[in-house]
Amino acid sequence: MYVKLCGLRTAEDVAVAVEAGADAVGFVFAASPRQVDLETARRLVREVPPGVLTVGVFARMGAAEVRRLAEASGVAAVQLHGDYPKAAFDEVAVSGLRLLRAVALKPDTDVRVGAFGEEMLLLDSPIAGSGERWDLSALNAARPQGRWLLAGGLEVGNVAEAVARARPWGVDVSSGIESSRGVKDHALMRAFVAAARG
Numbered sequence: 189m190y191v192k193l194c195g196l197r198t199a200e201d202v203a204v205a206v207e208a209g210a211d212a213v214g215f216v217f218a219a220s221p222r223q224v225d226l227e228t229a230r231r232l233v234r235e236v237p238p239g240v241l242t243v244g245v246f247a248r249m250g251a252a253e254v255r256r257l258a259e260a261s262g263v264a265a266v267q268l269h270g271d272y273p274k275a276a277f278d279e280v281a282v283s284g285l286r287l288l289r290a291v292a293l294k295p296d297t298d299v300r301v302g303a304f305g306e307e308m309l310l311l312d313s314p315i316a317g318s319g320e321r322w323d324l325s326a327l328n329a330a331r332p333q334g335r336w337l338l339a340g341g342l343e344v345g346n347v348a349e350a351v352a353r354a355r356p357w358g359v360d361v362s363s364g365i366e367s368s369r370g371v372k373d374h375a376l377m378r379a380f381v382a383a384a385r386g
Contacts, residue, residue: 322341
């Protein structure tokens with residue numbers, strides 16, 4: 189089970205994520221309680237060892253600005269969150285960055301992994317970062333194949349059940365591993381990785 193821990197803001201967060209066995213770590217550039225500035229992101233990316241994917245998370249920002257920040261920070265991948273057109277993915281891809289597409293599952297959502305040039309598709313709740321769960325039965329009519337991550341309201345107590353129901357390739361968590369909004373709880377981070385793989 190591929191596990192991405194998102195919204196990390198301190199060197200300690202990064203160290204715990206790596207030690208817990210996370211496959212990917214996310215740094216939020218979008219407006220959020222978890223937002224990091226460019227200098228902080230650059231410093232944190234340097235703390236991540238090879239083999240753990242560093243992801244910059246962007247929303248409501250033009251593709252040119254996404255590229256500029258991603259390249260300057262040194263992240264290996266970009267997660268475009270929301271209703272970005274394929275042209276935005278094409279523009280970011282020019283720089284050689286790996287791509288993740290993060291969307292809420294709606295009736296018209298294209299659930300084909302790679303449809304926008306991305307290597308991973310992330311299905312999230314309608315309000316990203318809210319910690320709200322969404323109705324997994326919607327997957328019955330539109331289940332992705334391949335490298336897709338389940339997100340939205342996951343936490344230590346429900347991730348195993350959610351994985352059993354949705355059968356994703358991986359999971360992504362942010363608010364579900366926090367002691368307060370934007371503040372990571374290191375014990376919950378460790379427990380989440382173990383529960384997701386349990």
